[in-house]
Amino acid sequence: MIQNLSDVKTVNDAFLLVSGRGDQTVWQWMDKGGAWKPITATEMYGRVRALATAFAAWGVAKGDRVALISENRWEWQTTDFAAMALGAIDVPLYPTLTAEQTGYMLRDSGAKVAVVSTRALYDKVRAAGELPALEHLVVMDEIDAVAEDHAETPFARFRDLIAAASQLQSRDPEFDARVSAAQPDDLATIIYTSGTTGEPKGVMLTHGNLACNFVLSTRPFGFGNSDSCISYLPLSHVTARHEDYALMIDGATLAYCPKIGDLAPAMAAVRPTIFVAVPRVLEKIRQGIERKSGASPMKKRIFAWALRVGKRHRQEILDGKQPWSPIWRLADKLVYSKIREAFGGRVGTFFSGGAPLGMDTAAWFADAGIRIFEGFGLTETSPVVALNIPNRHRIGTVGPVLSNVQVRIAEDGELEVNAPSVFKGYWNKPAETAASFTPDGWFLTGDIAKLEDGFLSITDRKKELLKTSAGKFIAPQPIENKLKSHLLVSNAALLGDKHKFVSVLISPNLAALGDWAKANGIATGDHTALVKDPKVVAEYKRIVATVNATLAPFEYIKRIAVVPDEWSVETDELTPSMKLKRRVVEKKYATEIADFYKDEASTKD
Secondary structure (H helix, E strand, O other): OOOOHHHOOOHHHHHHHHHOOOOOEEEEEEOOOOOEEEEEHHHHHHHHHHHHHHHHHOOOOOOOEEEEEOOOOHHHHHHHHHHHHOOOEEEEEOOOOOHHHHHHHHHHHOOOEEEEOOHHHHHHHHOOOOOOOOOEEEEOOOOOOOOOOOOOOOEEEHHHHOOOHHHHOOOOHHHHHHHHOOOOOOEEEEEEOOOOOOOOOEEEEEHHHHHHHHOOOOHHHOOOOOOEEEEOOOOOOHHHHHHHHHHHHHOOEEEEOOOHHHHHHHHHHHOOOEEEEOHHHHHHHHHHHHHHHOOOHHHHHHHHHHHHHHHHOHHHHHOOOOOOOHHHHHHHHHHHHHHHHOOOOOOOEEEEOOOOOOHHHHHHHHHOOOOEEEEEEOHHHOOEEEEOEOOEOOOOOOOEEOOOOEEEEOOOOEEEEEOOOOOOEEOOOHHHHHHOEOOOOOEEEEEEEEEEOOEEEEEEEHHHOEEOOOOOEEOHHHHHHHHHOOOOEEEEEEEOOOOOOEEEEEEEOHHHHHHHHHHOOOOOOOHHHHOOOHHHHHHHHHHHHHHHOOOOHHHOEEEEEEOOOOOOOOOOOEOOOOOEOHHHHHHHOHHHHHHHOOOHHHOOO
16 A cells, blocks of 8 residues: 555556545535535545446456546546556547547547546547447436447446445455556556647656656645645646646645636635646636726726735745735735635635746736746646746746756757656657657757746747748747736737738737727627727727837737637637647638738838
């Protein structure tokens, strides 16, 4: 039996450690009536053992692939642990993928079993085309009987597979020995990249890759069994999965929130002590707070005053100190405490990862009394490369590099990584694997970075750098983040590669724009007409002008177009981790982009 954190060398070791904690609550879930229900370590063990037994009866064995297509819920983690208990390789897929994308990944991975959460996802798999390797399809929800139109792929209900879970809660030496047999070099999972720059690739991560990363990343924070976190970021993404593993072994409770739309009431009910986000979530929360603060002139003035007070105490917050000046305490009572209540009122640690957090957003939260620990990593690095920690924190950076990770900066600025957490290659893609490493074996991240005083900073993705026709390189993400710090901007895509000047497509925050339009006597019913209204266009030009004032002359945005759409995962402009899909945006708005540069030959630099 695994007793100590130092003994955790595989994901299976983590399962054995966590499941050995008896009556301690490890998971929470919300029933149909809205009540949060606990799942103890003992109950978790029984459910994992029951599902693993069912999989074993189907012949699932070491090296087989088990696909997992679900929102965040306790059944997801049960399936994850059960598959790996048998030495199988799990393949998490985003529920938001199309049937075509889902079919490609199921065929590419050769999944033997697919476990889905809902009837809609069951239908998606059935519509995904021929799946010659798939032998069993499992549904978590208690759905009605379905037509067996694919006799070669039997349908099973998750509840039936774990029916004996309550009888399997006592420790079983034979089962535990099978779980313990996993070795650090064994393949644990294949995680498909979100495909922002081309065909998705299956990243192969071993048990050792994952474990050597999650046993280190959260240690400086001292989390324990009094801590809790809401698991809402997609577990198909390595950031959320890593954080859940790390917090489980720390002893924290995970509360599963399947729908991001339910996050606010979940925070109010669970009142977590830890909050993990990608930058877009923090940007949206900030915009929501700013929109509420503008509900009346008085609220707007008080809010602006509080942020000015907070700015004077920003460094204290970033240093982890509690300001005690009377003016700060008054601002805290009137404003900052209300912002903390939006997170449930108890969060003491805020993490951000998955993409660069804009300096403006990080500073805004610091001015509101909230220190955000930003980190950096990739799927291929399991994921954490660097992370700000309590005693080593610097705003605008992704923190110091983990102790078992080495980094270096190439001549062209690209970050290269060497660590036990670096992946073993791309599934079925040897050429792409070879191209991802230097001749001496360092992983090429594709990120432009700098390292100063032991703190790592990420500038942009190498492939996304814009090079103007004058030969000037421009990193789009920092400029886009400046734009997104404005309430009326939901997202932005900078353009200008191989052109004389920079332009931008702006996706508006439609709710905030609606409020602004009403206040300025503009009709809001038709979004297409709204974004073309002269007053609206003038306001967005004003926003761009404020950003231009912070840029070098060659970076100035000279032309803009406000589109009538708020970009989202569902409409395919954003990845499931809410990063911009530049190729999709450029294709979708090709007409607007062409219009930016139609007279370029006669336009002055």
